[in-house]
Amino acid sequence: SQKIEQNSEALNIQEGKTATLTCNYTNYSPAYLQWYRQDPGRGPVFLLLIRENEKEKRKERLKVTFDTTLKQSLFHITASQPADSATYLCAPPPGAGSYQLTFGKGTKLSVIP
Amino acid sequence: DTGVSQDPRHKITKRGQNVTFRCDPISEHNRLYWYRQTLGQGPEFLTYFQNEAQLEKSRLLSDRFSAERPKGSFSTLEIQRTEQGDSAMYLCASSPHLGAGAYNEQFFGPGTRLTVL
Numbered sequence: 001s002q003k004i005e006q007n008s009e010a011l012n013i014q015e016g017k018t019a020t021l022t023c024n025y026t027n028y029s030p031a032y033l034q035w036y037r038q039d040p041g042r043g044p045v046f047l048l049l050i051r052e053n054e055k056e057k058r059k060e061r062l063k064v065t066f067d068t069t070l071k072q073s074l075f076h077i078t079a080s081q082p083a084d085s086a087t088y089l090c091a092p093p094p095g096a097g098s099y100q101l102t103f104g105k106g107t108k109l110s111v112i113p
Numbered sequence: 114d115t116g117v118s119q120d121p122r123h124k125i126t127k128r129g130q131n132v133t134f135r136c137d138p139i140s141e142h143n144r145l146y147w148y149r150q151t152l153g154q155g156p157e158f159l160t161y162f163q164n165e166a167q168l169e170k171s172r173l174l175s176d177r178f179s180a181e182r183p184k185g186s187f188s189t190l191e192i193q194r195t196e197q198g199d200s201a202m203y204l205c206a207s208s209p210h211l212g213a214g215a216y217n218e219q220f221f222g223p224g225t226r227l228t229v230l
Contacts, residue, residue: 034218043204043221089155100146100169101219103155
């Protein structure tokens, strides 16, 4: 069955450093993948979408890569700030033609001043 | 604030009672989704509407769960005979229809936190 794994439940980094979060998927090949941010007690907020034919996508301090050979997406936040502290969720669709999202458990990022 | 609203924000009920949640999506969005999220987990898909048609339904959605979107605008999610295992955050999301095969972001509401005692 399809499986999505985000490599760590929690990641602590120093302010100003680059945070790198990993999302691995197995047993299928999603056509795209989305990343969301979720703050405690709130719904997820969309950050970036990357398609299978795109290697990299950027938005301000955020960068996402998509390696269909490794079945992996990396999410980078450069020059991290304490305000970046949140849980980050990886979300590919479960299969072709489906508009629902299958979320990973998320990685809780803490940026330490 | 994404423009998606949910009501109530919190609900405490006793086991065996019925509860109903409401979601108002962004007005021009014709796709609406319900997800459930428990502590430490990502949201799990429950069901999806395109306009008033319920097009996808998860196996997680037991017979006690029913969702409607009668006029293709707001949606309700009802849980009958609640169980303690139903305690979770229930999230609603909406997205526009950009054409077949178009992929787009989902806008989430703040969620309804259900506690079943």
